[in-house]
Amino acid sequence: MTTSRKPAPRRAARVFPDGLKKLFRRWRSRRHPLPDGLWSTVLRTSSYAGALPKPDRARLRELAGRFMETKSFEGARGLTVSETMRARIALHACIPIFNLGLEYYDDWASVVVYPGDFRVHDEYMDELGVVHRETLDLCGLSQTRGPIVLSWEAIRVEDETVTHRNLVIHECAHKLDVLNGNANGFPPLHAGMKPGEWSREFHAAYDRLCSSLRAGVSGRIDAYAGSDPAEFFAVLSETFFTAPRFIAEDFPTVYRQMARFYRQDPFHILPATPA
Template sequence: MPLLVLTLLAALFAVWLLGQPYWLARKRAAIAAQPFPDAWRDILRRRVPYVRAMPADLQLQLKKHIQVFIAEKAFLGCAGQVITDEVRVTIAAQACLLLLNRPAHYYPGLRQILVYPGSFVVPRAHTDSAGVAHSGRDVLAGESWAHGQVVLSWQDALEGAATVDDGRNVVIHEFAHQLDQETGSANGAPVLSRTEHYARWAAVLQAEFEALQHSTEQHEETLFDAYGATEPAEFFAVVSEVFFEQPQRMATEHPALYQELAQFYRLDPQSW
């Protein structure tokens, strides 16, 4: 192939590549500009009461995010689960809470949400410190995979949406993992808005993580689920649940941690 043709093709590819963000932004703007369906409003009213407590501007922002999220992400039913608008809207509403007031990249690594009717079983394999291989099964309500999938129990997603103040929400938990995984593997250090924020983020979350580990070892009651003591990635997901569902208590008992999450999520849920 002549050099001129190769050069032209390379130039065209570069123009296409550079134009992708522009055309994606235009496409998303067109989707968000469409009226929010009345049937979807009814689903939010019945299934996601959390939304009613939010300021009007955030409710509007959330609805636009829901429209784009549903347009871009595939929902797949597993083990007989039927995917309806009720499933899509209920899950999307909770997932999009984490996008409010932030650059809305819509979980760029995520392609599919797999939905089971209830808890599902995942096989596990690990090797212990002695080099012995073990296999087993975990029963889960949700899981976030780095290769483009989130798996959810519909029953748990419904219960998490219905009870807005218990600090437990499987959709928020798994989509916090998705934010964390934007940097690669989940490690409790998602992408922050400014480089200089990382030092304080690491110091505050590490101190709180170690405090939860200590409390868990002593069998003490804490605001945070003991599962958050297993590793930093789970700690970030667990405290994200509490940030959205029990913000007043978190701000009182863990003010530095609340401040870090409020800065990251660009929200102050205790004011709603």
């Protein structure tokens, strides 16, 4: 009995397209702004994105790739923004707009990344017309029509499974909030959503959170949410995508409003966030 190394014609015919497919995958991976290895690395930084069904993960990857191609990334204070940093920021930035579209971010063009916290000098006028000047140390900033500004150190050490915070989602939520004017926790709602319902549910939840905080009771939502309605919306947006169970259980009517606005149902994807 003899064996032959020569493949049978039928087998050769099947191997050729497989080889082509492999070549195509390699070529696509090299030209894609989010090649396979980089995508796997950054996907591990989001429980929600990692738990999405495979077709949704592929769509999120495409969206994040387009984000990387269309936004500029600038390192401040001598920081070099690596591909991994860009990819991680892009992934998290695209989670809130996953079912809205990249055009929701058309108003701004760049992401500025500082190595750590950064200092800003703010000036504002109060209701009595008195101008106040203050110096603030921040880890994130969202400028109306300007860039989002981030501390890489804050992102690097962030473990959303522990803190349920996500700086990039927070700043991006502010960007969505100001699409229809001031930052006030009232983003542009979709057709069929009722502005009165949104305001009523959010104000009731905000008042309840503030009352608890005043009574010295800290719940599962980060206390920074009690700063003002804009921060309430931004912090709740972080929690919506990192620990959706907290909002679904503590503020169920707000959860439903957010699910309609973001067109996502993270509690369905991540039901088992630990308490």
